[in-house]
Amino acid sequence: MQNKNIPSFTSIFEQEVYEGLTTYPKHLSSKYFYDEVGDKLFQDIMAMPEYYLTDSEFNILEKHKEDIVQLFSNDGPFSLFELGAGDGKKTKILLRHLVDQNIVFDYRPIDISQNALDNLEVSIKKEIPEVEINTIQGTYFDTLRDINKINGKRKVILFLGSNIGNLLHEKAVEFLQELRDSINEQDYVFIGFDMKKNPQTILDAYNDKAGITEAFNKNLLARINREMGADFDLDKFLHWEVYDPETGTAKSYLVSKEDQHVFIENLQLKVSFKSWETIHTEISQKYDDEVVEWLASKAGLKVVSSFTDNKVSYKNYIFKK
Ligand code: AVI
Numbered sequence: 273m274q275n276k277n278i279p280s281f282t283s284i285f286e287q288e289v290y291e292g293l294t295t296y297p298k299h300l301s302s303k304y305f306y307d308e309v310g311d312k313l314f315q316d317i318m319a320m321p322e323y324y325l326t327d328s329e330f331n332i333l334e335k336h337k338e339d340i341v342q343l344f345s346n347d348g349p350f351s352l353f354e355l356g357a358g359d360g361k362k363t364k365i366l367l368r369h370l371v372d373q374n375i376v377f378d379y380r381p382i383d384i385s386q387n388a389l390d391n392l393e394v395s396i397k398k399e400i401p402e403v404e405i406n407t408i409q410g411t412y413f414d415t416l417r418d419i420n421k422i423n424g425k426r427k428v429i430l431f432l433g434s435n436i437g438n439l440l441h442e443k444a445v446e447f448l449q450e451l452r453d454s455i456n457e458q459d460y461v462f463i464g465f466d467m468k469k470n471p472q473t474i475l476d477a478y479n480d481k482a483g484i485t486e487a488f489n490k491n492l493l494a495r496i497n498r499e500m501g502a503d504f505d506l507d508k509f510l511h512w513e514v515y516d517p518e519t520g521t522a523k524s525y526l527v528s529k530e531d532q533h534v535f536i537e538n539l540q541l542k543v544s545f546k547s548w549e550t551i552h553t554e555i556s557q558k559y560d561d562e563v564v565e566w567l568a569s570k571a572g573l574k575v576v577s578s579f580t581d582n583k584v585s586y587k588n589y590i591f592k593k
Pocket of ligand 1: 434437478555
């Protein structure tokens, strides 16, 4: 039996952990992977040979930067927003090219992590000092609502890294609708989608031999230990990845290796696990053209153009209203 009295929560994180671990089947949201430790682990994931997504998108941007930048800048000056900017490694390809072409723009990266934004600002100022950068701290949805009020300039909104794949289709449509509502006719949205491919390639990307993705997934439990005084024993959980080639959905789980109890001090909650019981932690959706077009049309967006790598492993789409 779980505790009957629902405690008062000091954060949404606490509330979601409570709800996710007192329901069946158990789940925790992947948005909580990203504290300082998780940010660092994700950097390591992006540098792994198995995690092809980063290289694919990097190559697409490098190969097609002229066409992309030309499309963005055809109608004059604009603000370049980026949702979930991270370390901006890929974006710097576009920034550098925009600067080289003397195109008038300013760069407005948006991220939940002030730490990530501060680091990004320092590195842009050092590497491409010509770029006018104004960081915005907040969640995608909240900041999207505010984007229209920020200034009257034309907008181009970047959402790279197949971050959209961490949303179920229903949520992705809601998100794209929010995007649509925050742009005008002459604005563009530029989104990265990881495409369906050999299932083994996908499984390898999310279950690397060095165990970095395992540590990333388990950081969720480690974070609950650190921030909520819990006593998860990480060795008693297995990192498990599945991929369904029919739906294109990759799912990450933490699987309890034995019957066990965990106590979360801040929530005054005892959580019981049966052996082989799961906690679902993440989805990483893979796409085909039909699904991307279906999502866009549900959200009232039109496909303007798309760019891909040689293997059609990854695609960047440009949308407008
Ligand atoms: C951030 N997001 C797009 C990554 C992905 O591929 O779903 C997060 C990740 N999870 C495990 N490896 C990388």
